[in-house]
Amino acid sequence: MPSDEVAESREETADVVVLGGGHNALVAATYLARAGLDVVLLERLDHVGGAAVSARTFPEHDARLSRYSYLVSLMPEALVRELGLDLELRSRGTASYTPYERDGEPRGLLVETDEGEATRVSFRALTGDDDAFEAWRAFYGEVGGLAAAVAPTLLQPLPRVGDLGPATGQPVWTDVVERPLGEALERRFADDVVRGVVGTDGLIGTFASLHDPSLAQNRCFLYHLVGNGTGEWRVPVGGMGAVTGELERVAREAGVRILTGATVTRVKQLEEREACDCGDPGEEAGVVVDAVGDDGPLHVSAAYALSGIAPHALDALLWPDDQAGLPRPSGSQLKINLLVSRLPRLRSGDDPTVAFAGTFHVDEAMSQVEALHAAAERGEQPFASGELYCHTLTDRSILGPELAATDAQTLTWFGLHTPYENLLDDGAAEREYRRFLTAIDAYLAEPLEPLVLGVEVKTPADVEQALAMPGGHIFHGDLAWPWLEDDEPAETPAQRWGVATAHDRILLCGSGARRGGAVSGIAGHNAAHALLELLGR
Incomplete structure (x- = not known):
């Protein structure tokens, strides 16, 4: 074809066009x-799954790591059953382990998934009595009551606050919903380490002080503790790619037309007077989407569009007159994937296979994470604070047979308070990796680096580049409460289900929806049900 000749656009029509091929988009589709609708899904990459994928990160080693997302908590068991997913999520025997030093002696705070005598003894060694353990049990008992009230609503239209009943009158409602989380931590727990172990659930994916008046940390905390009414974080057997693989399977079996390698370049909602041949719903108005595929330009006409991409990214694709000028998100988490020849020995002498089986907290005492947040706000990254997790202690199926027969393990590091803006220079990834090594080595009986077979560092900027998430924000923006305030509008199905945009033909089905964030499928479920309600189906 001559260079000045414009390629002919491929034309597609559908009832619904879905933008993006992340896990929520697959659920919605x-x-x-x-329900009988003709659905076409457009994905920029050559595969679906978004952040919920597995990859052979280190070509010389047969290990498929969950590259971005790594654990599952919020995905409702009801959704798994409805979709017919062949998916195994395994519990971890250890909930968390936190190394610390007291009076020059290295120790570790162990919290079992099913808290028993070992957990009580570990708390007693930290604080000298049983007060901290009893305070811990009391707090999480109250949080469990709140979770039990909220979890059943996640696959329903958004409740009003008053619909949550007795939960709203409990002290934990004030602690989690009305006042900065840091206040409750300081009132309920005397020990700095215990405060930090509790508080970090409010900081994964969120750049905020535990005392932030915006309560962004509180909302993040609630989402981390509400899954299925228990808040347990489980391991997807086969890695996160197994989750995506099942979602792709059921989508294709349902008849979804999945077009990969299709980069969306423009989205426009048509005016009522514009004609649109949009299939079964038979509406005069609709949505048009332009994309560039492997075979050239692509033009899709549909009655409705569901957006699995970040709201800010969608805003940039809308015609200028349609744009809302949404603020750009800024992510703040550093991801490091590691393959090690074996687990390192701990200075405390505790068993590494127990300590690393859950969430291994590193320098996450409350005073430490607050100091790091304050420094990061000034553009400084003086030290690393975060948590490690070992997938292969629970599921070795992600390793090839030869590697699985050795002592090799995978380790995933999620670093706190590493804002996008602070890690844009060429040396950022290496610098933060070195900070991580310094932090973890302080608690090891041997240096970690000689055990490392492979390492991959993902800054927020790397996440943005790889996944087109603005600012590398893993939630597409700060999380919102999973309910409606008394004065919030709920006039349309999209508003009632928490998936509305400024355009009545375009709904959110990704992490930027009202109950998005994490690997859950909730946003995809809710967007689909909002549209089906709108269509009277």
Whole structure:
């Protein structure tokens, strides 16, 4: 073809066009296709799954790591059953382990998934009595009551605050919903380490002080503790790619047309007077989407669009007159994937296979994370604070047979308070990796680096580049409460389900929806049900 000749655009029509092929988009597309709608899904990459994928990160080693997302908590068991997913999520025997030093002696705070005598003894060694353990049990008992009230609503239209009943009158409601989380931590727990272990659930994916008046940390905390009413974080057997693989399977079986390698370049909602041949719903108005695929330009006409991409990214694709000028998100988490020849020995003498089986907290005492947040706000990254997790202690299926027969393990580091803006220079990844090594080595009986077979560092900027998430924000923006305030509008199905945009033909189905964030499928389920309600199906 001559260089000045414009390629002919491929034309597609559908009832619904889904933007992005992340896990939520696959969930939404499946529900709609099963309801009889013609659904086409456009994905920029050559595969679906978004952040919920596995990859052979180190080509010389046969290990498929969950590259971005790594654990599952919020995905409702009801959704797994409805979709017919062949998916195994395993519990971890250890919930968390936190190394610390007292009076020059290295120790570790162990919290079992099913808290028993070992957990009580570990708390007693930290604080000298049983007060901290009893305070811990009391707090999480109250949080469990709140979770039990909220979890059943996640696959329903958004409740009003008053619909949550007795939960709203409890002290934990004030602690989690009305006042900065840091206040409750300081009132309920005397020990700095215990405060930090509790508080970091409010900081994964969120750049905020535990005393932030915006309560962004409180909302993040609630989402981390509400999954299925228990808040347990479980390991997807086969890695996160197994989750995506099942979602892709059921989507294709339902008849979803999945087009990979299709980069969306423009989105426009048509005016009522504009004609649109959009299939079964038979509406005069609709949505048009332009994309560039492997075979050239692509033009899709549909009655409705569901957006699995970040709201800020969607805003940039809308015609200028349609744009809302949404603020750009800024992510703040550093991801490091490691393959090690064996687990390192701990200075405390505790068993590494127990300590690393859950969430291994490194320098996450409350005073430490607050100091790091304050420094990061000034553009400084003086030390590393975060948590490690070892997938292969629970599931060795992600390792090839030869590697699985050795002592090799994978380790995933999620570093706190590493804002996008602070890690833009060429040396940022290496610098933060060295800070991580310094932090973890302080608690090891041997240096970690000689055990490392492979390492991959992902800054927020790397996440943005790889996944087109603005600012590398893993939630597409700060999380919102999973309910409606008394004065919030709920006039349309999209508003009631928490998936509305400024355009009545375009709904959110990704992490930027009202109950998005994490690997859950909730946003995809809710967007599909909002559209089906709108169509009277």
